[in-house]
Structure formats: structure tokens, C-alpha cells
Amino acid sequence: MIRRYRIGEPINTDSVVEQIKITTGEIPGWRKNQETRSLTFQLNDSDVVYGLGESIRGMNKRGWIYESNNSDDPIHTEDKHSLYASQNFLLVTSPERSVAVYIDTPGRVCFDIGYTAPSEMSITFDDFDADIYVIDGESRLDTVRQFRKLIGRSYIPPKWAFGYGQSRWSYMSVEEVRNVVNTYRSEEIPIDSVYLDIDYMDHYKDFTIDEDRFPDFADFTKEMKDDGVHLVPIIDAGVKIEDGYDVCEEGVEKDYFCKKENGKNLVAAVWPGKVYFPDFLNADVRKWFGNKYDFLLSKGIDGFWNDMNEPAIFYTEDHLSEVFEKIDTYKGRNLDIRSFFEFKDLVGAIDNNPEDYRRFYHDCNGQKVRHDKVHNIFGYNMTRAAGDAFRRLCPNKRILMFSRASYVGMHRYGGVWTGDNKSWWSHMLVSLKQQPALNMCGFMYSGSDIGGFTGDCTEDLMMRWLELAMFIPLYRNHSAEGTRRQELYCFGHQDWFRNIVQLRYALIPYIYGEFMKALLSDDMYMMPLSFVYADDKRAIEIEDQVLVGESVMVAPVYLQNSTGRSVYLPEDMKLVRFRSFDDYDEEVLVAGDHYIECALNETIVFVRKGHVMPLCAPAKCVNELDYSTIKYICFDAEPSEYELYNDDGLESITI
């Protein structure tokens, strides 16, 4: 049961697809305070609060403050409030209730979930204009399903996007990409995609290719695809300001870029140097920008990632000159410590400065709206531009698309990756905890950079991370310029890495099938244990085990130098300890606490009682998987009891 309430006059986000009549009057259970622009809800001791999609800390969000304020901040420590996404869905659960709230507003929202007062949840708005959807369900899953139905069916990626992807900022040339692919092939480590970060472009210009380093791009795309590898180029939000660059000149001519108060185009700087931002909130601009993807589609590209679309701003022209003027006032002075730190902070806060988000405007259906009022739907609308274009340009084909910034609604057009994480053991666990929350908010195709983006990865971290991410849809190893190389063949144990990635491929019948079943029925693919073991106090509290589809529980090892871990089984389960797809032990364990040994090269999977997990022979890429090789690992069940979903993985699916 969903009720919709309205506060003020919210800007339409197009995040929901079902029109629900607005209920007038108080929002039951919520205390509204007009003065503080806040809503407050009472929490019971036994309540667990889920949601908020891509965010830090636990699956249970109690005990911290979160902000929906899409942020390009690469240091995801536990004290941060925002990452790149705004997914304003919260689910308050206990054995007694499953109530959810969805806050539909494109501006900044602050969620104090038992931080200030342990038994209160307070939501505070920059602008007190929002549609509030209150959802009451019979169970956690029922409530989520109602929400997912409200916001519409999630984006479906091609099946090859479940294979292993190799990324690096950046592979600099055709030769380098070829070398990566050849090494994976010769090491017999399966691979389905290589990502092209910003350097494939000509001076970081969207919809261009550096012809020197990537000549004959269509041929190269084909060469790779013939070897089972899809190239996935990045697209950034900012359009380089350059005479003669068609995207820039067209955008200027058509008046498609974001403007300052004075009507001039905002000049910001990102990777290409100075850029304009397309006004993605305008439908005409979306159509124009979306059509640009055809430059790459027509060269055989069938996958993209949209980046820097919070939007990230290294500086704006106006702010930078203000800073330089201000610096002059410090020079030559006998700086006391307060002035010194003011000076340092002045420079330190140039990039992604909140003031810059108040310097420019959008044209939303003829209405001039300051950016900060709609900040959180900017990246969503960039990806929507692409998604709509794909439906026009190649209506029968699935195109891989995922984005860094997001908002609910974008889940219909693409997936997400969780941005610039670190090669931290702690970030490995965070990446697992984010998955159920993303699923709740409609983001089914998602994942984090395996091995960590910035920082230096060790062999054991990479191995454990690949094991932990075994069932996570987006299975991509990505790392930043200047960090230790982390392609899997750069470490010592190629044989172990081969076994792990082959196991991933062997499990794709299960992974893809369960993903699609969940997606098509607005269900969860990865979920907290409480979604099934609803009354089990122990299960409800667990933060490092997750259910995957109908048959599997995962409980990965995520600590360095550990060769095992404690696992809680809410019911009898069958432990499968894989050393490779065809070398594994099975052991039935009774419900309760167990210490499970798990060597560095082992992946442990738990099969639920009465359930079945299919497994096929691996292949070098997803489309070569041979489903006739499928066998079944069963626990008190027969293979025939399992419904194996499959399709060609390429064609679009219409409702």
C-alpha cells in the first residue's frame, strides 16, 4: 500500500512511473516541522533501517548521518556523508513492520538516522519541496517490490556484461589493449570486456577518438569482438570548449549548455580543461546529446560508462579568478595560523566547491532553475539521454551502460558503479554491503572497482576481492593512474586467478538467471539475511553475509592474513568450498555458528536447504558458455525443482 504526500512544490524528477493520487493531510507516523524543514520518525529498538542505495557504512544505516548530495569525493571513509548517488529510499524493518519512505526531490536531503538521538530518524531538506511516498508492506520484500513497481523496471544489461572486465586509467593505445587481451587469453583467464578510460579520446573530447593511438577504431572494435572482447569507452559530462569541435560548436549554436545568471555559458574545468555542461535537464538537449553516442555505436561499440556527471568540477573560471585575487591578500603578510589555514583551505576547496553549484542554471521545461536545486538529477539525466538514444538508435539491442552519479529513476536507463574506491580491505566489504541497498532502489546492475581504484593493491587483496565479488553483477578490475598494476597476470599466482575467474564464468547460469528473474519480477537479487529469515534475531544483525538469488548465501573472507571466518547459518546449509569450478568439497552443515576454513585461493558458497545451484563449464567469454555442460549442486532438492532462466543476452526485452 503506497500513499503519496506532497510538501511544497517539488520539481518533477520523472523517477516514478505510476501516478498515485496525492493524499492530503499529515503523513502518518511522521512529525513535520516547517521551520526546520524536517520530517521526524520514531524508531523502535528492534528496527533495522535499510536503504539509501550506494552509501557508506552498514546495510543497517542506524547511527549515522547521510546526505543525498551527489559528490565527486574519492575518499570513502566511514565518516563521509555522501557518495556519488542520491537514492532516497529508506526501509524501516523489524519482525513487526516493514515500512518505507521514498523522498522524491532533486535537491539536497539530509538523513539523520539515530545519530543525534538514537531512537529518531530525521530527514531535513534544503528546499522543503518533495513528494513523499509512504509504503507499507507485508514483509521487507513486499515493501521493496511495491516501491520497485512504483519506479519502473530496472535497466537490463547484455549478458556479456556479467563476464570479467579489465579496466585501467588508462590503456593508452591499441597495442596496449591488444597486449592486455592477449595476455588474458594466453593465461587462459576468461575476459569479456576492456574499458577505455579518458585517454582513448582526442584531448578528452566526448565522441572523439585519438586517431594516433587508436587508429581504425571500428576495425579494432571488430578485432576485439571477434576475440570475444567488448570495448567499453567512457563518456564524461563536460564538453571541451574548442573551436572546430562539432559537439561544442553545435551546443553553443543551439544554446544547449548550462548558463550563468547573466545568460552566458558557464565555463568550468574538468579533464579536457575548460568545458561547458550540456543542460541534461532539457529534453531537447538530452535527445541531441544522446544521438552523439551513435559516433561510437556505429563503430561497433556496445557499452559505455558515464563519468564525472555529479557533475565533478575541478574549478569554474569565475571562482578560480576570485581565488587568485584573494591569494594576493595573503602574500607578503605575516600570516598567523588562522590566516594560513584560511589560505590553505581556500585553495584546497577549489574543486567541487558547493558555491559553484549555485553559479549556473538549467532550463527545465522553460523554467530557469538554479543547479543546486536539481543537483542530484544531473547525472541521471545524462544517462537517461543515452538510454533513450539507445532505444531509438538500436531498439532491439541491449547496450551496456552504467553511470557514476545517479538518482532513483536512472535505474531504468543504466546501472551504476560505486565510483573511486580504494585498494582497502575495508572497501571490499563495503562493496558487498552496497549491493542489497542498490537493489532496493532499483539499481540491479552494479558493482565496485575490484582491487580498488586508487591506492596499491596486493595479490591477496585482489584474490579475496574477486572471491567476494563472485556473484556481483558488474565484475570489473579497475585502477588509477600511478598505482601498482593490478591486471591479474601482474601478480604471482596466475593459476589461482584463472581458477577464480573461471569459477565466475561457471556460475554465470546461476548469476545471470537469478539476476534476470529478480529484475523481471521487481525482486531482490542480493539481499540481507533478514529478507528470508525475518524473525531470526541473529540473522537480522548480520552485515557480512548476503543472500544471492533463491539458492545461495555468501560469507566471504575479507580480512588480510585470514584463512577462515565465522559464519552464521540461519538454517542447515550445504557448504561448497571451491578451489576451481571442478575442484570443490561439499559439506552439509547444521544451522548455527561455524568457523569455516577458507584458504586464499578458495571461494566458499552456501547452498540453501531445498535449493539448487547450476554450474557449467567455463569458457573464455560469456557467449561461449555451453549450457549443455550444466550440472547442479543440490541440497535436499532435485535439479528439476530449479527454474533456470536464460535468454540470448543480447536482444532487448519489452514488457
Next chain:
Amino acid sequence: MIRRYRIGEPINTDSVVEQIKITTGEIPGWRKNQETRSLTFQLNDSDVVYGLGESIRGMNKRGWIYESNNSDDPIHTEDKHSLYASQNFLLVTSPERSVAVYIDTPGRVCFDIGYTAPSEMSITFDDFDADIYVIDGESRLDTVRQFRKLIGRSYIPPKWAFGYGQSRWSYMSVEEVRNVVNTYRSEEIPIDSVYLDIDYMDHYKDFTIDEDRFPDFADFTKEMKDDGVHLVPIIDAGVKIEDGYDVCEEGVEKDYFCKKENGKNLVAAVWPGKVYFPDFLNADVRKWFGNKYDFLLSKGIDGFWNDMNEPAIFYTEDHLSEVFEKIDTYKGRNLDIRSFFEFKDLVGAIDNNPEDYRRFYHDCNGQKVRHDKVHNIFGYNMTRAAGDAFRRLCPNKRILMFSRASYVGMHRYGGVWTGDNKSWWSHMLVSLKQQPALNMCGFMYSGSDIGGFTGDCTEDLMMRWLELAMFIPLYRNHSAEGTRRQELYCFGHQDWFRNIVQLRYALIPYIYGEFMKALLSDDMYMMPLSFVYADDKRAIEIEDQVLVGESVMVAPVYLQNSTGRSVYLPEDMKLVRFRSFDDYDEEVLVAGDHYIECALNETIVFVRKGHVMPLCAPAKCVNELDYSTIKYICFDAEPSEYELYNDDGLESITI
């Protein structure tokens, strides 16, 4: 068995107290490479590597690179290499061996412990001049004891320093301190000390007091002490440059400050603005600076903390003017992204810039030595100056002293706190893991800021942290300017906080007694489980349980929203679940794995089989504890089997 080897011509650090003849020839087990200035050691799969004192990550240091390079870096993420200390002791252990190495050199050293190659440990030197002590023992403990004997008996704090301490940057006046103390007293939460951070001074000048905000300081110190509270002021390394300020003028006159290449005093800036650094490596300077503590001793002060003594440098005068000149070259230019980030980094890297450590010199027994060559012993010698002075000025009295920067050797003059941590759940666990490593290196009196220094603490974090730190010697709640107040009465459950801190006091007979027994016999107070359960594979791997003294194992809860945890018992133990000092359950558990419930207000303690834990009635401060109230929690043992160490806790102990 200890052998000493020498490489090059090391500068004497005075870190060891036993003269051991130098053995010539190769260092057995180590591969020396003159070209890369490195030593390499082969690790077996089963080796666990302990040591490095105050550092990040696990008790087992395998799988990362650590650097001895004392650093004022307040962001202790798991990818950092250095904290504030250099404690170059490593212990390689397995059921088969316990071999240690101590690298005695005052410059930068890099420890690659299985990062580059999982089975190799490499030590690389900036200057290949060091004394290398190789220690072979019959057990982990035996090896540690030999090392501890080599470096001399650890600093002994007064007993009141085991009580609860309240700190804040900063309590700004007599009234504010009085209010803190009165509130603790009225809430009946025990307290023994209040820390005075930098604002008690007159413009951050060492050995001054702001007379407006802290008038009649000696009277106030007495007033507090009459109420059982010791004031503990901070002393910073830098001496403010100011005409008429006696410390500055004397230092200039006597030529006691660090000099640049050109012979002029280095001008750096820290909290007071521009400062000179006393040349603590010079014995005359140490004596002079040490005597200055008498300014506060004579006012009744009996405890200090030495800070900013890496030394932290916000900027040097010379470097800052270089930066401003360079900034001019960026101004007005059309900055491309590379230049923009160069400009940002230029300003971002002003403070604690490594180049600044090459701008000044010390007078080491008449030899002019550039600071970076002896960087890691600067803070040590500041604290040595104080410790030597205390022995001269009040030879029969214990003075509380701990320092931020340290090096082995300093352990004879003071303890350490682990610097500017964060209000992170992950930092709580780090603080526990640091203790055994600090003990190995001679640092017995130590602890971390409970609740976290920077960042905002929640009530549950504070409660769990107080429980986790229950047996840690330094039990201080400290937090930074601008963060949420975290005095214990600022949260909701004063009753729970009272119970927890009272339990700490009830356990002081055990804590203090075991601490002193360990200290006086060069033994470990807190240790990894492997020190006792030497052949137990599971115990060897455990990173979140620690042994304390002869009777106790702790296994605290350190995750938010958790009401229990898995615990491994290497032998039968008695679980004691405390809600308060006189409200607890006892339960005998058999060896093996257990899930232990532990509500937010509960502290769990495990008493080892055949052992005894004493417990007395709490009091408002340590010196009011009544040992006649002691009772004993025993597991298969009699009270009479326990040797309870006690003394007056105030008088110095000579060997």
C-alpha cells in the same frame, strides 16, 4: 641470544642500554644489497610478523609497506605507511621460530613485509648506516624479553594515570574545567585527570599560562587535586618567536635552536605562529628545556603530554615565500588541468613538507647533522629532556608523561598516545591491535583517544570504545575543536557510562598490578593470543582478541549495531559479562568457537582456566580505591594463587 651487526657509520640513538660487541661478517638469514641499501629476509608461509609499535593495519604486519618516518598525518587510513612513531622492531614467529630484528638508525627506514613479494621481507634505508640487532629466542615472549632487556626498563607512570581522563581541544578556562569536573562528580562517573590542550597557554607559548582564563593556576591545580583530579597540560615542540618571551630569548642567547645551512635559526610556523625548534639532540639544550617544566611542576602539576614533536611544521618561512612566488607564475595563465593540479598540490603540500626537514641542522655532540638524517629521534629527545629533568627536579615522584612522536629508547622516559585518530569504528579496533606491538617495543603506558579525536562520535561508538579500552593503560577521552562534544554526560545514558567507567576502576587492582608486573620483568602486558597458545593455528591468526596480563582475554564488540560477536577460545575459559562492577554473569565455556551476546552496555571479559581476576569497589578516583574490598573472580583457581602487585603508585621505583 642477541647479536649486533653494523652497517656503515650509524649515528648513536642511545636507544639501547646494553653494550653488545659488534659481530662482523654477514647477518645470518639476511641478504644485504649495498646498491639498493636494503636487507632481505625470507618468510615462510606460516610466519607471522609482529612489531613496528604504533602502526596501522593488523598485529600481523604481513602484506603491506611500513615506513619509519615520524609523521603528523591525522588521517590514519589503512593505506598509510607512517604514523607518529618509529619503533623498528620486528618479530618473525611461527610454531618453529621466534626471531627478531631491531634496526637502530635515526633516519627513514622502509619495511616491505610481503607487499612486493608475499614471501619476502625487505628493509630499505635512506642512509645505509645502522646497528642491526638480531635476536633469537626460545619463544615469542623470550625473544621480546631479550629485546626489552636490551633497551632498558620502561617508563613507570603514577597509578592515577590509570584512571579515567577527560580531554578536549580545548577547555578554555578555569570555569570550563571546573564545570567538567563537577559534572563528572555529580553524575558519579569516576575521573582522575583533565587534560589542558594548547589554549591554556598565553598565545601557545610553552611554559606560560593565560592569566585571564586560568588565573591563580597553582591554587586551581590544588583545588582540582583536592577533588582527586590532576590537570595535565600539553607542551609543544616549537618555541614562539616573541620579544620578551624568556624561553625564546634564552634559547636565542644560548644558541639552542635548530639552524639552517647558513647558520641562522630556522623559522617555522606551528600553533603559536612563527617558532624556533630547540635542538633536542644536544644534551645542553635538553637540560635547559627540561628544567623549564619546573614552571608547571612548581604550580603542582604532575603530568604532561608532549605534542607536535615529529616535529610538525605548518610551514617554514622560506618555503612559504617560495610557494607564493611560484603561485604568481600560475596566476592569469589559462591553466590546463595538469598545471591546475600542480598549483593545488603546491599549496596542499605546504605543511609537513619533506623538503623542510632538509632545511635545518642539529648539533649532535659537536657534529652538524641535517635534520632528516635524525628525524625519527627528535620527539624522543624532547621527551628525554623532560624525563631527565623530572629525575633531577623531583627524583622521588612519578610524573605522568606521554608523547606523540617516539622512537625506541623514549620508552624509558615516557609513554605514548597514538595521535590524532578519528571517531571511526575501525579506529577503535586499530587502537587495540597497537597495544601488543607497543609493548614489544618497550612502550607499556599507551593508549588512543577514546571516542576518536577528529570527527563526530556517536553514543554507541563511545560506549563500545570505553568497553574495548577497558584494560588499556591510558584511558582518555579526547576530541578536537569543532567536533561533537563527547564528554560522557553529553549523551543520553549517563547510567551506562557510569557503570562502564566504574568497572574500569573496579578492575584497576588487576590492570595496574599486571601492568607493573609485566613492566618490571620486561614482559608483555597485552599480547596476541599466539604468545600463550603458541601452536594453536586458530589462535595465531586472531586479530581481534588480546590477552591482558596472566588471567584475562578480551574480545570486545567493535561493530556498530552489533549485540554480540564470535569469539574463539583456545582453552576453556570463564565468560564474565559485566553490566556493572557488581552486576555480572559468569559462565564457563569450553574451548572452541562461541557466539557471545553482548548488549551495548555490557563488557565481556574472559578469565583463563586456572586463573584469578581481582576486582574491588570503585571510587571517584584511583587513590580512593579501597583494596580491602577486593573480591576475586576465579576459574579453577583459588584467590591465594594470585599474586596481587600493588604499591603507592606515586613514588619512583629504582631498579
